[in-house]
Amino acid sequence: MNIDGLRAACKGEVFTAEDERFLDTIHGNLWNRLIPDRAPQAVVKALDEDDVIAAVRFARASGLKVVVRGGGHNWCQPTLRHGGILIDLANFTDIISIDTDNRRAIIQPIVSNRDIQKALNPLGLAFPTGHCPQVKASGYLLGGGMAWNPTVWGSGAESVEAIELVTARGELITASATENAEFFWAARGAGSGFFGIVTKYHLKLHPLPKAMHGSTYYYRLADAPAIGTWLGTLAPGISPAVELTQFIVQAPPELRGQVAAENGWLCMVTATVFEDTPDAAKTALQVLEPSPIPPMSSSFATPLTFEQLFDASGSFWPEGARSRVEATYSDHSPGELVQAILPLLPDAPSATSVFLLTIFCGPDVPAAQKDMAYSVSAKVYGGPWTMWWKAEDDEANTEWHRRITTTLRPYNTGYYIGETNTVEQPTNVPQAFTPEKWERLCALKRKHDPERVFFDYDDGFVDQ
Numbered sequence: 001m002n003i004d005g006l007r008a009a010c011k012g013e014v015f016t017a018e019d020e021r022f023l024d025t026i027h028g029n030l031w032n033r034l035i036p037d038r039a040p041q042a043v044v045k046a047l048d049e050d051d052v053i054a055a056v057r058f059a060r061a062s063g064l065k066v067v068v069r070g071g072g073h074n075w076c077q078p079t080l081r082h083g084g085i086l087i088d089l090a091n092f093t094d095i096i097s098i099d100t101d102n103r104r105a106i107i108q109p110i111v112s113n114r115d116i117q118k119a120l121n122p123l124g125l126a127f128p129t130g131h132c133p134q135v136k137a138s139g140y141l142l143g144g145g146m147a148w149n150p151t152v153w154g155s156g157a158e159s160v161e162a163i164e165l166v167t168a169r170g171e172l173i174t175a176s177a178t179e180n181a182e183f184f185w186a187a188r189g190a191g192s193g194f195f196g197i198v199t200k201y202h203l204k205l206h207p208l209p210k211a212m213h214g215s216t217y218y219y220r221l222a223d224a225p226a227i228g229t230w231l232g233t234l235a236p237g238i239s240p241a242v243e244l245t246q247f248i249v250q251a252p253p254e255l256r257g258q259v260a261a262e263n264g265w266l267c268m269v270t271a272t273v274f275e276d277t278p279d280a281a282k283t284a285l286q287v288l289e290p291s292p293i294p295p296m297s298s299s300f301a302t303p304l305t306f307e308q309l310f311d312a313s314g315s316f317w318p319e320g321a322r323s324r325v326e327a328t329y330s331d332h333s334p335g336e337l338v339q340a341i342l343p344l345l346p347d348a349p350s351a352t353s354v355f356l357l358t359i360f361c362g363p364d365v366p367a368a369q370k371d372m373a374y375s376v377s378a379k380v381y382g383g384p385w386t387m388w389w390k391a392e393d394d395e396a397n398t399e400w401h402r403r404i405t406t407t408l409r410p411y412n413t414g415y416y417i418g419e420t421n422t423v424e425q426p427t428n429v430p431q432a433f434t435p436e437k438w439e440r441l442c443a444l445k446r447k448h449d450p451e452r453v454f455f456d457y458d459d460g461f462v463d464q
């Protein structure tokens with residue numbers, strides 16, 4: 001590779017394995033600290049669109065493949081491939097404009113969920129961001145985007161109106177429903193198999209719900225299946241404005257003593273409502289109050305802000321952990337899923353792990369298909385987020401994670417491309433799409449990246 005040629009073509013820094021800062025550059029901003037032994041031939045820290053164009057054209061001319069690093073949050077590390085050029089968008093951090101009157105915004109991809117809401121909420125606006133504070137719009141929106149307030153706002157991608165992207169030919173284009181529509185269709189759901197580099201998102205914004213309230217209930221672990229069954233039965237009649245989640249997590253400090261016999265595990269249920277008046281919020285949450293099993297502890301309809309939601313969510317996904325994730329969709333009762341995994345809980349090697357199921361509420365669940373690559377919808381979404389801290393615990397946690405995911409497989413109706421292991425389980429990839437959408441996505445990829453400039457979902461994981 002003519003590295004001098006690449007350096008001459010790009011304003012941003014270019015690194016190869018010879019550079020002292022190479023490993024730090026390719027590993028530094030990866031969320032999951034379980035880092036595989038794969039590395040590109042060169043990294044371009046693009047400064048602007050021209051750098052992205054130059055790097056793509058250089059790769060194409062040199063017969064090298066391209067992979068993109070957005071925020072580095074994808075659990076299974078698809079941004080690390082053997083060889084090729086890694087184009088890192090870490091410098092694309094601006095919120096370019098917010099049009100309050102027309103409820104529109106344009107952002108670069110590396111803006112976090114927290115920073116998006118922080119900029120919008122004081123203006124009375126919001127966007128269907130993801131749940132954890134640090135995750136960036138970049139790959140979140142490309143995967144479809146499992147958002148806060150999912151049954152009212154829909155997925156994040158449903159609120160994307162246009163994208164600006166660099167194609168495999170190294171051309172900067174805009175794509176929307178009326179312009180380069182095939183790119184627009186694919187960019188909303190293709191995730192790590194998208195055949196372009198998104199440099200800007202044009203967002204449709206929503207009014208900030210004026211009354212966001214949350215209830216929390218803690219139950220004994222043994223009661224989790226019955227609670228799951230109850231929630232599954234209630235869900236179609238619960239307001240779509242309620243986001244309902246059943247967790248199996250470690251007890252908060254005040255309850256830890258009571259669940260010592262369960263190694264600290266208990267069942268937590270959270271219900272967050274996005275409404276416009278406190279009365280409407282309380283009415284929507286009231287349905288969970290007459291619980292069939294008395295909770296160990298509970299709180300009802302506490303007023304919340306996005307900041308507080310991010311703090312709460314962030315506390316379950318701590319920074320710096322080693323992780324394995326395989327979230328799935330299911331139309332089975334949450335009670336059945338929880339019952340299936342309960343026997344494995346006593347063997348959990350790490351107390352940092354979280355098991356959760358989002359139970360979609362309202363009469364229109366599963367959601368209807370939208371005109372975009374993002375495909376799967378079901379009554380329930382979730383699975384194990386297995387997290388631990390030390391390399392010496394990799395094997396035990398990996399083995400436990402495999403047991404849980406194998407146990408859940410018979411209940412599964414599909415995967416979410418943004419939170420499944422597309423690297424080690426490539427057969428999960430087509431299962432993230434309906435057969436028709438998968439076929440269309442593959443055809444568009446062949447059409448718009450005929451030379452296969454971009455690494456496909458399953459390329460570059462075997463060293464050749």
Ligand SMILES: Cc1cc2nc3c(=O)[nH]c(=O)nc-3n(C[C@H](O)[C@H](O)[C@H](O)COP(=O)(O)OP(=O)(O)OC[C@H]3O[C@@H](n4cnc5c(N)ncnc54)[C@H](O)[C@@H]3O)c2cc1C
Binds near residue numbers: 031068130147418
């Ligand atoms: C703590 C945590 C919480 C999460 N919570 C949620 C959640 O609530 N909802 C949800 O939907 N997801 C959630 N996710 C998953 C997350 O949205 C996806 O893994 C997503 O891929 C992360 O985006 P990224 O830009 O960091 O991806 P990266 O790891 O940087 O990139 C992954 C792949 O995406 C592609 N890519 C990324 N950016 C671009 C771009 N600009 N142009 C072209 N291709 C690009 C590339 O192919 C790349 O290989 C969470 C992840 C974490 C770690």
